[in-house]
Amino acid sequence: MTEKVVVAAFDFDGTLTWRDTFMPFLARGLGWPRFLLALLQCSPWLAGYALRLVPNDVAKQKLMLVALKGKSTAEMDDWTTRWLECDFPGQLRPQAMAQLAEHQRAGHCCVMVSASPDIYLPRVAAQLGLDGLICTEMEVNSGRLTGLMRTPNCYGEQKVLRLTTWMRDRFGADAAVTLHAYGDTAGDKPMLRLAQHAWYRGKPWKQSSD
Secondary structure, eight states: OOOEEEEEEEOOTTTTBSSOOHHHHHHHHHOHHHHHHHHHHTHHHHHHHHTTSSOHHHHHHHHHHHHHTTOBHHHHHHHHHHHHHHTSTTOBOHHHHHHHHHHHHTTOEEEEEEEEETTTHHHHHHHTTOSEEEEEOEEEETTEEEEEESSOOOOTHHHHHHHHHHHHHHHOTTOEEEEEEEEOSGGGHHHHHHOSEEEETTEEEOGGGO
16 A cells, blocks of 8 residues: 655745854854854855855855865864854744644654755754754765765755655655645745645745745
8 A cells, every 4th residue: 555644844044943044053163253254265156146146056165165174073063062052042933833843743754954064954953853854965084074065955956856865765656745845945946846735934835926
């Protein structure tokens, strides 16, 4: 018999939270002087991204190289602890958290699908009681970050590719999956199009509203 499952896929930054979390995470870890220096070093790429001249993944990769190359995984864990204690409280959207809680009470499989990196999101996902995490994964060599992404930036169509692969691996190719998806930017819309039930910026979304 074909298994019937319900999956709720949530973007993180701006969907479960009020705003982006990666920049505050870097600022907390590096400290403001080094964080501002990193932004200055990356300013041509960041400005190009703001002007839509540089792709999202190119600008992000440059920032990661400057800010994270050579940092140890132990250091990332320390950064995460400080960020969770100092910056994360108050960041969660009440409506989104209520929707997540409703899915969890119903026994649905809840997964975070985020372009942010795996240097801090696993602890967030565990804290929220999520069943799975799909995100941008960083390359680690001998316990230290190379600054390079091990997987493509989990944004746009990559969210669809990673999520469909994750669901197939978890439930099997023959599973009848009903997908609920939640997002807040253009990079989430491919995932929303995949879903039978989609929410965009806290409101029901249909492809015709794109």
